[in-house]
Amino acid sequence: GAVVSQHPSWVICKSGTSVKIECRSLDFQATTMFWYRQFPKQSLMLMATSNEGSKATYEQGVEKDKFLINHASLTLSTLTVTSAHPEDSSFYICSARVGQREGSSYEQYFGPGTRLTVT
Amino acid sequence: AQSVTQLDSHVSVSEGTPVLLRCNYSSSYSPSLFWYVQHPNKGLQLLLKYTSAATLVKGINGFEAEFKKSETSFHLTKPSAHMSDAAEYFCVVSIGDDKIIFGKGTRLHILP
Numbered sequence: 001g002a003v004v005s006q007h008p009s010w011v012i013c014k015s016g017t018s019v020k021i022e023c024r025s026l027d028f029q030a031t032t033m034f035w036y037r038q039f040p041k042q043s044l045m046l047m048a049t050s051n052e053g054s055k056a057t058y059e060q061g062v063e064k065d066k067f068l069i070n071h072a073s074l075t076l077s078t079l080t081v082t083s084a085h086p087e088d089s090s091f092y093i094c095s096a097r098v099g100q101r102e103g104s105s106y107e108q109y110f111g112p113g114t115r116l117t118v119t
Numbered sequence: 120a121q122s123v124t125q126l127d128s129h130v131s132v133s134e135g136t137p138v139l140l141r142c143n144y145s146s147s148y149s150p151s152l153f154w155y156v157q158h159p160n161k162g163l164q165l166l167l168k169y170t171s172a173a174t175l176v177k178g179i180n181g182f183e184a185e186f187k188k189s190e191t192s193f194h195l196t197k198p199s200a201h202m203s204d205a206a207e208y209f210c211v212v213s214i215g216d217d218k219i220i221f222g223k224g225t226r227l228h229i230l231p
Contacts, residue, residue: 006162043209043222043223043224044221046219093163095163108219109165110155110162110163110164110165111162112161112162113161113162
């Protein structure tokens with residue numbers, strides 16, 4: 001099946017520094033990738049939709065200058081948390097959409113997530 | 120507007136007994152519906168999906184779900200719970216565009 005990887009799986013950084021998280025589709029090409037954030041004991045919140053070769057579309061309330069998303073190839077999207085602060089500590093999950101839409105049958109495959117802790 | 124509601128934030132069952140996790144959706148169009156499982160500090164794993172074919176969908180690990188349009192429901196069931204089933208379960212709906220909507224999740228506890 002379709003596999004999505006994320007790197008790193010966990011990261012600890014100091015307040016004010018920037019952190020880059022990579023999301024890769026390992027055995028398929030993903031024209032669209034999504035970035036989610038999950039707070040403890042809560043559901044996932046969509047942060048942005050990333051299409052290869054174009055600017056990401058951010059959800060309302062998500063600071064695009066703080067959460068930089070790049071989708072430079074069909075198998076790689078990156079999320080950079082700039083000038084991280086403790087409130088940015090969270091579990092970040094990416095997903096990639098597989099194949100072409102057939103009726104309403106497409107689905108997303110999720111990466112394993114990245115735990116970010118900002119001290 | 121589309122939405123998905125998971126009716127229980129926590130469900131506890133004894134090992135070997137049936138599991139029922141409830142999910143209702145709201146949609147003006149024919150939805151695609153999914154159930155995902157998330158183990159602690161892990162990513163999401165697809166359990167099963169409904170995409171307008173058979174209304175009873177079988178997934179991995181013995182789980183299944185039935186799409187009931189008249190009740191706008193897509194409840195997840197398993198005949199016999201196993202300790203390894205303890206996790207967070209998310210009902211997800213996809214309607215008409217690229218975005219998907221997550222339910223708030225149901226934490227499944229398995230009692231020995």
